[in-house]
Amino acid sequence: MLQVDFGGGALGRVRVARGADPLWEAALSLQLLQNRQESLAYDTWRREVRGALHRTGLADDVRALMPLCPPTGYFPDFLTPGRGDTGVEESVDCVLSTPRRRLAAELTRLCRDLRGPLPRSVRWVATGDVGALHWLGTTLRRYHAVAVAPYAAAIRARVADDRARRAEAALGGGAEGLLASYAELPGWHLRGTRLTTPYPEARSLQLGGRTLTLVPSFFCVRTPLALVDEALPPVLVHPLHPDPGWLPRLRAGAATPSVAHLIGASRAQLLDLLRTPMTTTEVAGALRLAPSTASRHAAVLREAGLVSTRREGNRVLHRRTPLGRALLEGAAPDTSAAPG
Template identity: 55%
Template structure:
């Protein structure tokens, strides 16, 4: 059982993340690929993702990632930085790769307390630059297959959950907000309790608790292992069985099926949809299986139309949607 005690001041500091956190969705979806939890809900996704990973030649890469994120009570906290508020995948991965070496060594040591340490884990624990860059690439490639294509369904679930939480908070303040998480979470006498693999108290110590909704979190909430980090509580969104089939039938998982596709063309609509978060031309080409020249041409046309901006970060140029591009994709124009 997990127990979190609140003071009146703690209730005033309570926060709820407004968007899914890409790094939490990566780690928790990796858990689901290693177990059969919520089989009725997620088995169609498991089959689809495993096939997609195999086609992309990422089966071995995913196996390596599962050694860092085992389906167990512990996995390293540095893989989910930003206290549940990483704004996009690129920023989240940069935070992962900038983890201090001492912290890498301490957290990774807990993965293999008794058995032999796999070479990848050892190199990461030593802060090897090539191993860290390889980890960043693996996370990006895995996300592109296992999470990115399902982002519309994830966003829809998060928005629906946020509406429920907002209504509860407006009606009854922080007490009402925390009660709205029942029955998964129990709120009574300023104490929040939840099922957990082992008995644990999570001290707030005057720090704000951030509650993070997660599509791929199932059965019970998850929190960081280190009490010294700013407290985060990740809670399951609990999609209903058949979510994947319904989303496909309704066209929510393909930008080409959106009305904007009829205006700017299906491929350009896919490019604009993908640029909800910053991406290089190379990343766009890999994600959408386009040639570099085609991806560059679409990005240029969208930029000239004011739907995308491009900015240099070091040696790379990233493209991202503008407010006008967001409005077009959301049908707000």
């Protein structure tokens, strides 16, 4: 059980994240990939992702990543630096800027829970070696592109439902009403200003006058989670509980029909995917296409002004333009930031 006391003015500082956080989703989905929890809701997703990892040549790297984020229990806080307010690239940059001392301390704690010989990937990352951190960042990005990004529409829909519920509660009852709305979740209870939730162990989360951010998560199951290091900005990540039919519905309506009729289903899916900048390889893995096909689709969209492509360091990234977003969402494009 987890207890959070919102006395002393803490209730007025509660924040609800804008959306799911990319690296919390990556870490928690990586745990789900290794266990059998909530099989009805996630087994089809597991089969799809495992197949995509093999097709994209990412399976070995993800197997090496798994000891850093085991199927249950503790995983290092540095893997989840966000609070639902940063994209994949910013979040990965935060991971890679983790001080060596913190890397070593959190991975030493992880090693106490691991059974058997210490995995090479854990030893390597713990050194803070530049090559190790480059591998970690690249693998996190590529894993997110295969296991999380293709399911963004379902994630956004569940987050939007949850956020609407919280907004309604806050408008009707202020901060107290917002907090009371979380007490409707299974196993959550509110007594005065003290919120108790299910948790893997007995714990009290001390806010100390700081803002608590409540982050919804599509791949969080059973119990909410908080960072272990209480010196870090406090977050409480809570499950969204998708129903067993979420993936078939996503596949049935993967692209807006009118847009799909106009530019084709694969290109409409690619355009939807590029709300986050991605390489051709990442796009190919996420959409289960050959890299040459993904490149050709990106080129067509770029020629139409719907996608832009630019080199950043040693990576070539595709981005959706304001016109591409407007086409997908059926709204007028925002040209305020567009070059003249």
